[in-house]
Amino acid sequence: ELKVEQNPLFLSMQEGKNYTIYCNYSTTSDRLYWYRQDPGKSLESLFVLLSNGAVKQEGRLMASLDTKARLSTLHITAAVHDLSATYFCAVDMAPGGGADGLTFGKGTHLIIQP
Amino acid sequence: DAGVTQSPTHLIKTRGQHVTLRCSPISGHKSVSWYQQVLGQGPQFIFQYYEKEERGRGNFPDRFSARQFPNYSSELNVNALLLGDSALYLCASSLSTKNYGYTFGSGTRLTVV
Numbered sequence: 219e220l221k222v223e224q225n226p227l228f229l230s231m232q233e234g235k236n237y238t239i240y241c242n243y244s245t246t247s248d249r250l251y252w253y254r255q256d257p258g259k260s261l262e263s264l265f266v267l268l269s270n271g272a273v274k275q276e277g278r279l280m281a282s283l284d285t286k287a288r289l290s291t292l293h294i295t296a297a298v299h300d301l302s303a304t305y306f307c308a309v310d311m312a313p314g315g316g317a318d319g320l321t322f323g324k325g326t327h328l329i330i331q332p
Numbered sequence: 333d334a335g336v337t338q339s340p341t342h343l344i345k346t347r348g349q350h351v352t353l354r355c356s357p358i359s360g361h362k363s364v365s366w367y368q369q370v371l372g373q374g375p376q377f378i379f380q381y382y383e384k385e386e387r388g389r390g391n392f393p394d395r396f397s398a399r400q401f402p403n404y405s406s407e408l409n410v411n412a413l414l415l416g417d418s419a420l421y422l423c424a425s426s427l428s429t430k431n432y433g434y435t436f437g438s439g440t441r442l443t444v445v
Contacts, residue, residue: 222374251434260422261375261436306374319365319377319388320434 220245222309224323232331234296239326241290241307249310250290251320252281254303261306264292297330304328334359336425336437344443345413353408353440357425363387364406365434366398367422375422381406382428410442418444 221244231237241250249268253261265274267283267290274281278301280293290307304327308320337356345351357364363382367375377390381400395411404425410417420441424434 253436260438263433263435266433308374319367319380319390320375321377322374324374 220247220309220321222307222321222323224305224307224326226326227324228327230329230331231294231297233298236296237294239292239294239305239307239328241292241323243288243290243307243309243321245309246285246288247309250283251308251310252290252292253306253308255306255325256303264305294328299330299332302328302330336423336435338421338423338437338440340440341438342441342443344445347413347415347444349413351410351413351442353410353421353423353442354405355408355423355425355437356405357423358435361425361427361435362404363426363428364400364404365424365426366406366408367424367436368392369420369422369439371419378408413444415444418442 223242225240251266252264254264255261265281267281270285272283278295283290292305294301304325306322306325308322310320336358339354355364365380366378368378369375378392378396379386379398380388384400398406398408400406420439422439423437426434
């Protein structure tokens with residue numbers, strides 16, 4: 219059974235600081251997703267990482283994937299209040315994608331204080 | 333372009349009742365997946381449908397069923413509702429089962445009392 223673990227589960231940080239969220243998964247996969255969820259809202263796709271060593275950046279967020287270590291990171295640079303949200307990583311285990319669905323971590327609840 | 337649309341947005345049901353949730357995927361997307369998100373947890377995979385056939389099923393009881401229509405829209409049905417079925421139900425659409433992009437709808441908030 220695929221397990222996806224995120225840490226930390228809760229993070230409070232100040233604006234302007236840097237921090238990293240970690241996502242470990244238990245079974246070989248080369249497809250990893252990061253989503254953002256605001257309270258009461260749906261999931262917004264942030265990054266899709268499809269190969270070992272993949273690195274993607276959007277604004278103050280950067281995600282990377284190490285399939286050998288079964289680890290993905292989401293790095294926040296110079297945090298701003300608008301980044302406050304819950305961040306989920308999800309792994310797609312099915313060969314060729316999709317049929318077994320995505321397995322999500324429990325999420326990292328991020329609060330960025332002025 | 334319209335995104336993934338789900339209806340209703342909110343629903344209150346009594347234990348033992350039946351509920352039907354609906355989802356319309358993005359135009360051109362042929363695959364629909366359903367997820368249950370309990371408050372404070374990550375979404376859990378329930379079903380995936382592609383070309384009107386079930387292609388994947390998560391660890392949910394037989395009270396949960398779904399179907400996909402020729403226009404690729406989908407319904408999720410839950411029978412004999414339990415208090416524990418209270419959750420946000422999310423629908424995700426993708427081009428196919430082999431596509432690596434999933435777009436989620438806004439969800440249906442189901443409360444069972």
